[in-house]
Amino acid sequence: MSRGDAQPPTLGIDVGGTKTQGIVLDGDARVIADRRGRTETGPSGVIATALAVARDCLRLAGVGTAELGSVGVGIPGRVDHRTGVVCTAVNLGIGRLELGSVLSAELGVPVYVDNDVKATALGAADYLRAGEADLTYLNLGTGVASATLIGGRLVRGTDNLAGEIGHVPVDPTAGRCACGQQGCIEVLAGGGQIANRLAAGDSGLTLSTLLAAAEAGDQAATDEALRIATGIATAVQLVVLAHGSTRVALGGGVVQTAPGLVDLTRRLLDERARQSEFLASLDLAGRISLVPAEHPLAAIGAALVGRAGVADLRWERPVRMEPASRERQS
Amino acid sequence: MSRGDAQPPTLGIDVGGTKTQGIVLDGDARVIADRRGRTETGPSGVIATALAVARDCLRLAGVGTAELGSVGVGIPGRVDHRTGVVCTAVNLGIGRLELGSVLSAELGVPVYVDNDVKATALGAADYLRAGEADLTYLNLGTGVASATLIGGRLVRGTDNLAGEIGHVPVDPTAGRCACGQQGCIEVLAGGGQIANRLAAGDSGLTLSTLLAAAEAGDQAATDEALRIATGIATAVQLVVLAHGSTRVALGGGVVQTAPGLVDLTRRLLDERARQSEFLASLDLAGRISLVPAEHPLAAIGAALVGRAGVADLRWERPVRMEPASRERQS
Numbered sequence: 001m002s003r004g005d006a007q008p009p010t011l012g013i014d015v016g017g018t019k020t021q022g023i024v025l026d027g028d029a030r031v032i033a034d035r036r037g038r039t040e041t042g043p044s045g046v047i048a049t050a051l052a053v054a055r056d057c058l059r060l061a062g063v064g065t066a067e068l069g070s071v072g073v074g075i076p077g078r079v080d081h082r083t084g085v086v087c088t089a090v091n092l093g094i095g096r097l098e099l100g101s102v103l104s105a106e107l108g109v110p111v112y113v114d115n116d117v118k119a120t121a122l123g124a125a126d127y128l129r130a131g132e133a134d135l136t137y138l139n140l141g142t143g144v145a146s147a148t149l150i151g152g153r154l155v156r157g158t159d160n161l162a163g164e165i166g167h168v169p170v171d172p173t174a175g176r177c178a179c180g181q182q183g184c185i186e187v188l189a190g191g192g193q194i195a196n197r198l199a200a201g202d203s204g205l206t207l208s209t210l211l212a213a214a215e216a217g218d219q220a221a222t223d224e225a226l227r228i229a230t231g232i233a234t235a236v237q238l239v240v241l242a243h244g245s246t247r248v249a250l251g252g253g254v255v256q257t258a259p260g261l262v263d264l265t266r267r268l269l270d271e272r273a274r275q276s277e278f279l280a281s282l283d284l285a286g287r288i289s290l291v292p293a294e295h296p297l298a299a300i301g302a303a304l305v306g307r308a309g310v311a312d313l314r315w316e317r318p319v320r321m322e323p324a325s326r327e328r329q330s
Numbered sequence: 331m332s333r334g335d336a337q338p339p340t341l342g343i344d345v346g347g348t349k350t351q352g353i354v355l356d357g358d359a360r361v362i363a364d365r366r367g368r369t370e371t372g373p374s375g376v377i378a379t380a381l382a383v384a385r386d387c388l389r390l391a392g393v394g395t396a397e398l399g400s401v402g403v404g405i406p407g408r409v410d411h412r413t414g415v416v417c418t419a420v421n422l423g424i425g426r427l428e429l430g431s432v433l434s435a436e437l438g439v440p441v442y443v444d445n446d447v448k449a450t451a452l453g454a455a456d457y458l459r460a461g462e463a464d465l466t467y468l469n470l471g472t473g474v475a476s477a478t479l480i481g482g483r484l485v486r487g488t489d490n491l492a493g494e495i496g497h498v499p500v501d502p503t504a505g506r507c508a509c510g511q512q513g514c515i516e517v518l519a520g521g522g523q524i525a526n527r528l529a530a531g532d533s534g535l536t537l538s539t540l541l542a543a544a545e546a547g548d549q550a551a552t553d554e555a556l557r558i559a560t561g562i563a564t565a566v567q568l569v570v571l572a573h574g575s576t577r578v579a580l581g582g583g584v585v586q587t588a589p590g591l592v593d594l595t596r597r598l599l600d601e602r603a604r605q606s607e608f609l610a611s612l613d614l615a616g617r618i619s620l621v622p623a624e625h626p627l628a629a630i631g632a633a634l635v636g637r638a639g640v641a642d643l644r645w646e647r648p649v650r651m652e653p654a655s656r657e658r659q660s
Contacts, residue, residue: 157574164571180606242572244487276510
């Protein structure tokens with residue numbers, strides 16, 4: 001394979017609750033390897049998984065650690081991107097882990113770590129070729145969070161806090177959130193809360209069967225689908241009104257399991273627009289798009305985190321998927 | 331008076347619903363004149379008022395239009411800062427007005443126009459000496475809107491839209507908003523809606539007497555004060571979670587008429603923090619401060635709009651009030 005001389009290759013690793021995905025980006029911003037493995041939890045499990053995926057990727061790309069410029073990691077939880085320390089990544093069983101320095105010592109390469117939603121926003125900007133447009137990535141996973149790029153540059157806020165919009169209360173009647181508040185966006189649209197409600201409903205419904213059941217006339221399924229879409233619609237409206245985002249990319253397990261929720265969200269936004277000339281002027285429904293589950297957005301974003309290092313995180317240059325990166329995958 | 335040679339003086343004009351205020355900023359970022367007049371409404375009224383205040387300020391400062399580098403104007407409504415066109419400034423009786431080009435032709439100086447909340451955010455950053463901190467100015471006037479500086483630079487979003495957070499729905503039971511939606515933040519905390527409720531209540535209460543009546547045990551007053559403070563608290567929480575703002579400056583007629591609402595908002599935020607470890611970790615109450623009504627934040631911000639011209643709007647350098655600027659005022 002040919003690689004540009006401008007920049008050394010970068011490895012990106014996305015550590016998720018169930019799987020960990022790695023990619024190698026060469027100096028021409030081409031994805032030349034793409035591998036995944038099942039995540040082992042706990043601090044040592046996360047480290048072992050990340051190292052195994054990293055070594056697998058490098059072997060596949062034919063790149064040695066000595067050639068590697070940097071490594072970027074995206075991981076859930078509160079991440080201090082300056083120190084590489086991860087805190088309270090509950091689903092991974094991590095209280096506090098100096099992930100950046102541990103991986104860096106193992107690989108002998110600088111390792112930069114960031115929150116996974118922030119990293120994925122860079123991947124989404126790349127996938128959508130968003131250029132200098134103001135873009136928000138809205139992650140609808142177990143929890144709800146967003147990350148916004150303004151003029152291509154990531155908004156961090158104090159202590160990397162920007163984007164914790166899942167914990168804005170939007171409906172006092174909606175029930176208690178895991179965070180302790182009442183009626184957060186996450187109560188309506190977070191995967192954890194949805195799963196709890198479906199389990200408690202004792203109807204046998206799951207997120208995968210919800211929309212079909214709603215279409216078949218099941219009232220409980222219809223109510224639940226509307227509840228989730230209301231949460232997503234309000235989150236979209238919130239990020240557009242707060243940041244003025246031109247585009248809102250939706251991703252995460254909830255919408256990837258039930259993509260029909262995105263259409264339902266569009267219908268709700270259009271309904272709100274019929275009541276409000278102001279909202280109609282914004283065309284919120286037209287700003288949203290679902291990012292594909294099969295594209296390694298999060299790992300590409302992680303590689304861009306690695307490439308940026310301690311500089312401002314921004315998306316500048318299109319990444320291209322090399323077909324061979326996956327065909328070579330065992 | 332001595333003026334620095336680095337930059338020519340700038341005139342800033344804040345056009346409000348009832349008064350228009352002008353200031354002159356010299357090359358050393360000192361306020362050397364500060365005047366106000368009553369706003370006449372309608373396109374020609376607004377122009378006549380702005381020109382009268384401008385000429386008054388220049389006379390007071392001893393600055394001719396030929397010496398002036400630029401003029402900045404802050405005005406309510408949707409403003410295209412690139413063209414100086416103001417749309418739908420309802421309280422001023424303006425449907426569409428090419429304010430920038432009209433004033434520029436009259437004064438013979440480049441005139442830059444921006445939304446008043448965005449201009450005031452620059453003035454608030456200056457007043458609080460916010461430096462590179464991420465700061466949100468939350469305006470609680472007839473409507474509710476915000477403007478955020480990230481690293482000192484103003485967030486605009488598509489079509490200068492960023493900050494229209496008054497129209498995020500946060501309580502489906504709170505009643506209809508002027509925008510057509512149900513339960514917007516502006517329904518809870520916007521001055522127009524508050525005045526309507528107080529008038530409809532037939533209790534003789536006004537915003538000025540509300541908190542005293544609540545303290546004296548009036549239940550309707552207590553409920554209304556809590557409703558307003560809930561709206562303010564949710565707006566504060568929204569901007570901190572969306573932008574990660576380190577500080578939130580509160581201003582506008584509602585909190586300037588009833589400053590006790592800021593203390594009540596702090597108490598509500600502390601109460602929410604007691605229910606939620608996550609919120610407690612953010613110390614939202616500690617991030618807010620009330621900006622003083624008597625300091626010409628909005629006009630100083632307008633001057634900074636003028637100084638920036640078409641460049642990115644940012645606060646860079648402290649402005650100092652020259653005592654003489656007001657003492658000389660007639």
